[in-house]
Amino acid sequence: MSVTIEKINFKGWPNSYRMTNGEVELVVTSDVGPRIIRYGFVGGRNLFKEFPSQIGKSGESTWRNRGGHRLWAGPEAPPASPVTYAADNFPVHIKLGKGTIVATPPLEREAGLQKQIVVRMVARGSGVEVLHRITNRNVWTIELAAWALSVMAPGGIGITGLPPRGTHPEILAPTNPLVMWAFTDLSDKRWRFTRKYIILRQDPKVASPQKIGLFNKDTFGAYYLRNELFLKQYAAGPDGTYPDMGACYETFANDEVLELETLGPLTRLAPGETLEHVERWSLHKNVKIIKWTDAELDTLLLPLLGAHD
Numbered sequence: 562m563s564v565t566i567e568k569i570n571f572k573g574w575p576n577s578y579r580m581t582n583g584e585v586e587l588v589v590t591s592d593v594g595p596r597i598i599r600y601g602f603v604g605g606r607n608l609f610k611e612f613p614s615q616i617g618k619s620g621e622s623t624w625r626n627r628g629g630h631r632l633w634a635g636p637e638a639p640p641a642s643p644v645t646y647a648a649d650n651f652p653v654h655i656k657l658g659k660g661t662i663v664a665t666p667p668l669e670r671e672a673g674l675q676k677q678i679v680v681r682m683v684a685r686g687s688g689v690e691v692l693h694r695i696t697n698r699n700v701w702t703i704e705l706a707a708w709a710l711s712v713m714a715p716g717g718i719g720i721t722g723l724p725p726r727g728t729h730p731e732i733l734a735p736t737n738p739l740v741m742w743a744f745t746d747l748s749d750k751r752w753r754f755t756r757k758y759i760i761l762r763q764d765p766k767v768a769s770p771q772k773i774g775l776f777n778k779d780t781f782g783a784y785y786l787r788n789e790l791f792l793k794q795y796a797a798g799p800d801g802t803y804p805d806m807g808a809c810y811e812t813f814a815n816d817e818v819l820e821l822e823t824l825g826p827l828t829r830l831a832p833g834e835t836l837e838h839v840e841r842w843s844l845h846k847n848v849k850i851i852k853w854t855d856a857e858l859d860t861l862l863l864p865l866l867g868a869h870d
Contacts, residue, residue, distance in 0.1 A: 693707050
């Protein structure tokens with residue numbers, strides 16, 4: 562099988578690009594974004610969230626969530642700041658290659674940032690590589706981190722893993738930060754904690770937000786939705802300094818979405834310098850999680866982690 566790319570009208574965005582290898586498909590927008598607005602099995606459900614009132618629209622003066630997968634610059638600044646909440650509501654330049662889409666939005670002039678997303682799909686299987694780039698177009702040095710956010714469709718369950726566990730007193734030094742926000746409530750019933758995993762359920766009936774961050778050099782986020790599993794992986798450098806008190810992974814949920822977020826290290830970029838951040842994705846069908854124990858999750862996830870199609 563081979564990867565094909567075609568220009569399509571995606572729900573009112575006439576300049577969208579569908580990439581497929583016959584097994585999975587994704588859609589990259591160029592009327593706005595760039596966003597990877599869809600990722601799923603061919604003919605199947607979209608694992609990413611779509612905000613119906615925002616799909617197909619463009620040209621707004623302020624940022625819109627829209628859903629899908631996006632690239633931000635971290636750490637998060639207030640919505641009035643141009644660094645994080647830059648409006649990505651304008652046409653994107655698309656360059657097509659063999660099994661590759663390169664999406665380059667306009668320069669974010671207020672922040673002086675040039676972003677780019679490069680999407681590559683394997684010819685067989687479900688594997689996708691997403692390369693995120695941010696270039697400093699200012700005339701001064703800046704410090705920031707790549708922040709890659711996947712906004713998942715409602716009704717599923719997010720999963721991430723802690724670094725390898727150990728025993729006391731054999732291991733006395735701390736192994737990782739666990740980062741909380743002022744609104745994080747560990748008594749919220751959407752959370753579930755095992756020895757190895759952190760689990761967060763998206764509930765459309767519960768509006769209050771929840772968020773946790775952590776560091777794990779073998780970072781991954783999974784999303785379980787009606788017997789399908791989305792998995793994204795990122796290799797974090799243990800020697801880097803990461804935003805938000807050392808988090809390379811964060812997960813967020815409210816009544817509309819659940820987000821799986823990876824963060825690169827804080828990087829000082831001189832004028833003209835570029836940072837890169839790579840995620841590897843895969844999709845899996847006919848998945849059943851019943852007990853949500855370490856043993857069950859190990860059996861499911863360990864064969865998938867580190868394995869790229």
